[in-house]
Amino acid sequence: MDAAASKMIMFLHIDMDSARVLCAEMIDTLHLIWEDKGSYALLQGKQAHIDAFELWVKGFFKQGVILGECLESIALERLTAQNLTLATAESCTGGLLSYRFTRIAGASSVFVGGITSYANVIKERILGVAHDDLRDFGAVSEPVVGQMLRGVLKQCGADIAIASSGVAGPSGGSVQKPVGSVFLGVQAAGKPPMIEQHFFATNNLNLASKHHPIDYTQTTISYHLTAREYIQLEASTKALEMLIKYLNTM
Structure with missing residues (x-):
């Protein structure tokens, strides 16, 4: 069974509301939870699904998105x-x-x-x-x-x-x-x-x-x-x- 995981995501050139709209379909498809933290969001879901989302979001936003385990x-x-x-x-x-x-x-x-x-x-x-x-x-x-x-x-x-x-x-x-x-x-x-x-x-x-x-x-x-x-x-x-x-x- 795929373990639960989490990851932080930040967008460099757009606000979080706009980012959420653009990512909504993929988030729903992969059954991810998007928790808005203001200047960043916390993604939660199965590890494989988060990995798939990371691959997609980097392809879509290129250098305009950053993902990591934590802010530091x-x-x-x-x-x-x-x-x-x-x-x-x-x-x-x-x-x-x-x-x-x-x-x-x-x-x-x-x-x-x-x-x-x-x-x-x-x-x-x-x-x-x-x-x-x-x-x-x-x-x-x-x-x-x-x-x-x-x-x-x-x-x-x-x-x-x-x-x-x-x-x-x-x-x-x-x-x-x-x-x-x-x-x-x-x-x-x-x-x-x-x-x-x-x-x-x-x-x-x-x-x-x-x-x-x-x-x-x-x-x-x-x-x-x-x-x-x-x-x-x-x-x-x-x-x-x-x-x-x-x-x-x-």
Whole structure:
């Protein structure tokens, strides 16, 4: 009996709704489940059917489609294809981004290292974040994430970097920046950064009862999440999406 399998799929030049329409007939023919995740979709079904769909979709969309086991494997594939190296500067994600890359065999050809600048003093001393900006804007801010990106690019000598700073909770939030507020950034050396603010709400989530798979695939680590872990996981996932989006503009 053919085993169940899953795969992530991203489209470079069209939105996911349009992609779903174009793929609908083949998805129905192969009895696949298409779960829309926003900037990508999760395909689930029999391994042979997913293999057949992958062959068809690559033939139809050519270089405009990317498939992989998880977001980090897709990102590594894109970085390798573009001959780029990567570094991370993490605060609220606490090294999770670095882990998600380094758990994949062969990541060393792309990933050069990361700096977990959890304390502000490390942001200042190692990454060169201005003390005045930390005081005036706070660690969870666009100016600080921008400087974290520049700092880690300089310290690690990488071609591209991703950075995170946020309020993972359960304490530390404010009216302006409640728990779940996160700034994420991506930047290539010598180019403008992409910095976004996100909010990951946990108010109505029954996390304790969920066996939540990291990156939503059946091939990766899963565990029972606390609200704090959920925010860290969602932040790292969004950062990977941003990285892939940024790479597609280069």
